[in-house]
Amino acid sequence: GENVEQHPSTLSVQEGDSAVIKCTYSDSASNYFPWYKQELGKGPQLIIDIRSNVGEKKDQRIAVTLNKTAKHFSLHITETQPEDSAVYFCAAKYNFNKFYFGSGTKLNVKP
Amino acid sequence: DVKVTQSSRYLVKRTGEKVFLECVQDMDHENMFWYRQDPGLGLRLIYFSYDVKMKEKGDIPEGYSVSREKKERFSLILESASTNQTSMYLCASSTSRGAADIQYFGAGTRLSVL
Numbered sequence: 001g002e003n004v005e006q007h008p009s010t011l012s013v014q015e016g017d018s019a020v021i022k023c024t025y026s027d028s029a030s031n032y033f034p035w036y037k038q039e040l041g042k043g044p045q046l047i048i049d050i051r052s053n054v055g056e057k058k059d060q061r062i063a064v065t066l067n068k069t070a071k072h073f074s075l076h077i078t079e080t081q082p083e084d085s086a087v088y089f090c091a092a093k094y095n096f097n098k099f100y101f102g103s104g105t106k107l108n109v110k111p
Numbered sequence: 112d113v114k115v116t117q118s119s120r121y122l123v124k125r126t127g128e129k130v131f132l133e134c135v136q137d138m139d140h141e142n143m144f145w146y147r148q149d150p151g152l153g154l155r156l157i158y159f160s161y162d163v164k165m166k167e168k169g170d171i172p173e174g175y176s177v178s179r180e181k182k183e184r185f186s187l188i189l190e191s192a193s194t195n196q197t198s199m200y201l202c203a204s205s206t207s208r209g210a211a212d213i214q215y216f217g218a219g220t221r222l223s224v225l
Contacts, residue, residue: 001170009151034212034213034214036216042219043115043203043216043217043219044201044216045216046214046215089154093212096161097159097205098156098169099156099214101146101153103152103153
């Protein structure tokens with residue numbers, strides 16, 4: 001099966017700085033990699049995703065990069081704001097409808 | 112907007128009790144999922160269903176069962192609750208049409224088994 005590792009487990013940045021969260025996956029057959037943001041008391045919500053035929057995707061202050069050869073993908077948040085504080089999860093789609101999630105990164109943006 | 116509703120935010124049960132966690136989605140999604148969320152372990156798939164009355168085991172199905180009698184509702188059943196099932200349970204749904212793969216999550220049910 002698939003195995004997804006996520007680092008770091010906690011990340012503290014100053015408002016305005018950039019934050020980077022990294023994930024690696026084990027199965028080269030995985031072809032879809034979403035990132036979810038979970039705010040306190042809420043369920044995870046998709047913030048950005050990338051498919052295996054694309055190397056990078058951007059949406060305003062958020063970007064995701066994928067290196068298929070190395071089997072790793074990263075979330076980049078620029079110009080962080082206090083409302084970016086949350087737990088972030090990466091995931092890899094292994095086969096039909098099966099997702100494996102990373103262990104989560106708690107991001108704290110200090111004002 | 113897709114809405115996934117979990118019937119309880121918090122539940123406290125006793126060891127040995129039969130526990131039902133309910134999930135309803137309002138977007139006519141074919142696929143529904145139950146995950147368990149524990150600190151440091153991320154989300155782990157318990158069961159999923161891709162159609163009414165259809166189910167498949169995820170990675171940690173032991174001690175759980177599911178029921179999907181109607182398309183919009185997916186129930187997770189703990190036949191005999193144990194303390195190691197104390198956790199946050201998340202329900203999700205997705206469609207196999209159009210922008211498939213995106214999972215929509217409910218707010219979660221925090222279950223404590225005493």
